[in-house]
Amino acid sequence: MKLVVVQVLLIVVVAVVAARLFRSRGARAQAIRRLGVLAFAAFAVVSIIFPDVWTRLAHVFGVGRGTDLVLYGLVVAFLSFTVTTYLRFRDLETRYTRLARRIALDEAEVRGRLEGGPEH
Amino acid sequence: MNTSRQVDTSGVWLVIPLYNEAAVIGDVVTRARSVFPQVVVVDDGSADDGAEVAREAGAVVVRHPVNLGQGAALQTGFEYVRSRPDMEWAVTFDADGQHQTDDVLAMLEKARAEDLQVVFGSRFLDDRTTPSLAKRLVLRAAVGYTNLTTHTRLTDAHNGLRLLRRDVVERIDITQNRMAHASELVEQIGAMDVRYAESPVHILYTDYSRSKGQSLWNSVNILVELILR
Numbered sequence: 336m337k338l339v340v341v342q343v344l345l346i347v348v349v350a351v352v353a354a355r356l357f358r359s360r361g362a363r364a365q366a367i368r369r370l371g372v373l374a375f376a377a378f379a380v381v382s383i384i385f386p387d388v389w390t391r392l393a394h395v396f397g398v399g400r401g402t403d404l405v406l407y408g409l410v411v412a413f414l415s416f417t418v419t420t421y422l423r424f425r426d427l428e429t430r431y432t433r434l435a436r437r438i439a440l441d442e443a444e445v446r447g448r449l450e451g452g453p454e455h
Numbered sequence: 456m457n458t459s460r461q462v463d464t465s466g467v468w469l470v471i472p473l474y475n476e477a478a479v480i481g482d483v484v485t486r487a488r489s490v491f492p493q494v495v496v497v498d499d500g501s502a503d504d505g506a507e508v509a510r511e512a513g514a515v516v517v518r519h520p521v522n523l524g525q526g527a528a529l530q531t532g533f534e535y536v537r538s539r540p541d542m543e544w545a546v547t548f549d550a551d552g553q554h555q556t557d558d559v560l561a562m563l564e565k566a567r568a569e570d571l572q573v574v575f576g577s578r579f580l581d582d583r584t585t586p587s588l589a590k591r592l593v594l595r596a597a598v599g600y601t602n603l604t605t606h607t608r609l610t611d612a613h614n615g616l617r618l619l620r621r622d623v624v625e626r627i628d629i630t631q632n633r634m635a636h637a638s639e640l641v642e643q644i645g646a647m648d649v650r651y652a653e654s655p656v657h658i659l660y661t662d663y664s665r666s667k668g669q670s671l672w673n674s675v676n677i678l679v680e681l682i683l684r
């Protein structure tokens with residue numbers, strides 16, 4: 336029964352993270368991501384000092400082993416990384432496209448003028 | 456190579472995205488210009504000399520410094536023809552010779568007669584075009600998805616032949632650089648609440664066009680590009 340709970344929870348988390356990263360950009364989303372990274376780092380330190388902290392936490396959630404919990408967390412982190420990276424690349428591509436288009440149109444205009452007016 | 460019909464084509468600009476098709480582009484431009492003198496070829500960073508060939512055939516050439524994709528090339532073409540005050544209609548036309556100028560004339564007449572702002576070409580309104588079964592399935596799925604997600608009812612969403620009136624061209628903003636631009640175009644036109652219709656077109660599936668045609672895999676890519684944006 337506890338397994339179902341953790342499964343539902345993880346699925347919800349995956350969906351929410353994906354949806355949030357899908358929909359929102361800007362300062363707030365960036366801040367949330369940075370806080371997430373910070374929490375992740377802090378927790379990593381804690382788990383180095385107290386190695387069995389993951390296992391205890393896993394038991395709280397009803398997961399068998401600590402490693403499993405880490406794996407689930409990693410899946411969520413990786414998913415969000417994939418989505419944000421994709422979106423960031425798309426943003427970059429949009430800007431790059433505008434730049435290239437501007438160059439292309441300007442060049443065509445100069446050439447058109449050199450060849451004497453709009454009709455060539 | 457004159458057509459029997461007498462249609463005023465003075466305000467029409469053909470927009471032809473070009474990518475590595477030097478072998479056929481000269482012919483395509485020459486033939487198109489016999490009916491529609493104003494042609495802009497957007498060379499999408501081709502590695503061959505297609506841009507030069509198109510220029511010699513009498514087209515205006517706008518050249519992307521790097522390869523961006525067909526959707527980006529179309530948008531560049533739209534932005535170019537917007538800068539031409541004489542442009543009343545823009546036609547998106549393929550570089551590989553699969554489109555017919557006669558079909559464009561029919562679309563233009565239809566648009567003028569029925570006061571339409573957009574005319575989409577469709578392969579499925581008559582039986583001149585015979586795509587393979589696999590291709591038919593992909594196209595059907597694509598149009599189903601497009602109709603489902605946009606405010607349009609079309610029979611062929613991924614047809615490269617379209618006629619757009621100036622006021623529509625001015626509002627189009629394609630951001631999907633790659634294959635999903637066809638759906639994006641339909642979506643934007645659907646959201647504009649303009650008068651549109653479809654007109655039957657004949658797509659020539661030559662060996663040349665078939666050798667570089669869209670595969671089934673491409674439809675997966677289109678879907679992902681549409682969902683993740």
